[in-house]
Every structure is written in structure tokens, then in C-alpha cells.
Amino acid sequence: MTSAPSTVGVQPAASAVDLVKTYGSGPTAVRALDGVSLEFGTGQFTAIMGPSGSGKSTLMHCLAGLDAATSGSVVLGGTDLTKLSDRQLTVLRRERVGFVFQAFNLMPTLTAEQNITLPLELAGRRPDADWLATLVDVLGLGDRLRHRPSELSGGQQQRVAIARALASRPDVVFADEPTGNLDSRTGAEVLSFLRQSVREFGQTVVMVTHDPVAASYADRVVLVADGRVVGEIDRPSAGAVLDAMRELGA
Numbered sequence: 001m002t003s004a005p006s007t008v009g010v011q012p013a014a015s016a017v018d019l020v021k022t023y024g025s026g027p028t029a030v031r032a033l034d035g036v037s038l039e040f041g042t043g044q045f046t047a048i049m050g051p052s053g054s055g056k057s058t059l060m061h062c063l064a065g066l067d068a069a070t071s072g073s074v075v076l077g078g079t080d081l082t083k084l085s086d087r088q089l090t091v092l093r094r095e096r097v098g099f100v101f102q103a104f105n106l107m108p109t110l111t112a113e114q115n116i117t118l119p120l121e122l123a124g125r126r127p128d129a130d131w132l133a134t135l136v137d138v139l140g141l142g143d144r145l146r147h148r149p150s151e152l153s154g155g156q157q158q159r160v161a162i163a164r165a166l167a168s169r170p171d172v173v174f175a176d177e178p179t180g181n182l183d184s185r186t187g188a189e190v191l192s193f194l195r196q197s198v199r200e201f202g203q204t205v206v207m208v209t210h211d212p213v214a215a216s217y218a219d220r221v222v223l224v225a226d227g228r229v230v231g232e233i234d235r236p237s238a239g240a241v242l243d244a245m246r247e248l249g250a
């Protein structure tokens with residue numbers, strides 16, 4: 001019997017080859033990434049974990065085109081980022097990458113709805129009304145669209161940020177400690193939405209986190225230490241992640 005073809009892992013949504021990032025020069029230089037090669041399959045949810053200072057944020061910033069690697073290459077949705085000008089990178093980030101940050105990073109003077117559609121408008125794209133309605137429905141934001149961020153709870157603000165990140169159907173959503181400012185129940189809700197975006201919409205998600213419970217929502221965990229990939233856990237349980245982190249001395 002043949003089963004329906006899965007899109008997971010068929011073509012990577014993003015990949016890094018031999019990525020090196022050095023900060024500074026001379027004797028005080030820090031090699032934050034020391035030859036990282038990774039693939040992020042389309043429709044896969046990956047958590048990046050490692051001790052403080054291991055290079056997680058640097059890796060995410062290089063993958064998302066927020067920072068340039070010293071050497072090596074990053075391919076996102078078939079485009080080699082190392083070949084792009086600053087202007088082209090700006091456009092790529094706006095149109096093909098979604099971001100979810102610990103601090104939500106919403107525009108305080110705009111309503112929830114305006115925040116969600118802002119990146120599309122900056123890109124001169126017309127929002128897909130059906131897609132936005134689906135996102136608003138799934139994220140339970142229907143009665144909050146006219147509110148400003150200061151009138152929303154932390155969990156609601158992060159749900160607005162997720163809707164904003166997904167609105168352009170980006171190649172990859174990068175989430176940097178998305179539950180860091182939330183209590184555990186609200187954090188679980190936000191992680192469930194990220195999980196749902198992977199399962200139902202085939203979204204590719206890459207999340208940096210310190211929290212083994214948060215990581216257990218992912219399909220796999222990539223372990224980073226001293227700027228290198230030192231292990232991976234498929235279908236991670238919180239216990240397995242905690243054990244692995246303890247072994248790394250985190």
C-alpha cells in the first residue's frame with residue numbers, strides 16, 4: 001500500500017554548510033560558530049538548545065539573514081544568503097522569514113490587526129483575507145483585533161506575534177525564546193500554536209530555547225556547545241532533553 005507523500009524533509013527549507021562566525025579579531029576573537037552544518041526540513045519543528053554562550057542566537061541570526069557569517073553558506077528557500085546585498089537581505093527577511101521574539105516586539109501604537117498585517121504592507125503585498133481569517137481563528141484573536149498591545153495579556157501579544165510571523169507564509173519562522181516572558185500555562189498555549197502551524201499548515205519552525213519542556217514540542221532538538229553541533233534528539237521528551245543538557249553541563 002502506498003501512503004500519501006510527506007513533504008517533511010523532502011527539501012530543506014533552510015540549510016547551513018560549514019558555518020563559521022567570528023566576533024572580533026586577534027587574541028580576543030571569539031569563534032561563536034565553529035563549522036556548523038545543518039538542514040531544516042520543510043514542515044519540521046526544530047529546537048536549538050545548548051549552554052549559555054554556546055552560539056544558539058548567533059546561529060539563528062545567521063540562518064535568518066540578521067547577521068552575516070564569517071564563512072560558510074546559508075540557503076533559505078533555495079536562496080544563498082551569502083550572495084545577497086544588504087538590501088536584498090532586508091527584502092528576504094521581510095517576505096520569506098517570520099520572527100517571534102521573547103519580548104513580542106509589537107508596535108505599541110498599532111492595533112493587533114495592524115501589527116499582524118504590517119510586514120505585508122511594508123512589502124507592498126495584499127493580505128490574503130482567507131489566510132488571515134484562518135490564523136485569527138486558530139489563534140483565538142477574533143475579539144482582540146482592535147486592541148493595542150498594552151490592552152492585551154502577554155499570551156495574547158505573543159499570539160499576535162505568531163499571526164504576524166505566519167501571515168506571509170514564510171519559508172521559516174524563527175522563534176527566539178518565545179515562551180521566555182510567559183507563565184507555564186500561557187507558554188504551553190503558545191507552543192501548541194507553533195506545533196499546530198507545523199502540523200496543519202506545513203510551516204517550518206526553528207526555535208531557540210533553554211526550556212526542555214518547550215523543546216519537547218519540537219520534532220527534533222539540535223544540541224549546540226562551543227559553536228558546534230554536538231548532538232540531535234529526534235521526537236524529544238522533556239526528560240531526554242534535560243539529561244542531554246545536564247551532560248553538556250548546562
Ligand SMILES: Nc1ncnc2c1ncn2[C@@H]1O[C@H](COP(=O)(O)OP(=O)(O)OP(=O)(O)O)[C@@H](O)[C@H]1O
Nearest residue numbers: 023024030032050051052053054055056057058059
Ligand atoms: N556581538 C558580539 N560581539 C562579540 N562577541 C559576541 C557577540 N555576540 C555574541 N558573542 C559571543 O559569541 C558567543 C556565542 O554567543 P550567543 O549569544 O550566540 O550564545 P547563546 O548560546 O545564544 O547564549 P545565551 O543562551 O546566553 O543567549 C559567546 O561567547 C558570546 O559572548
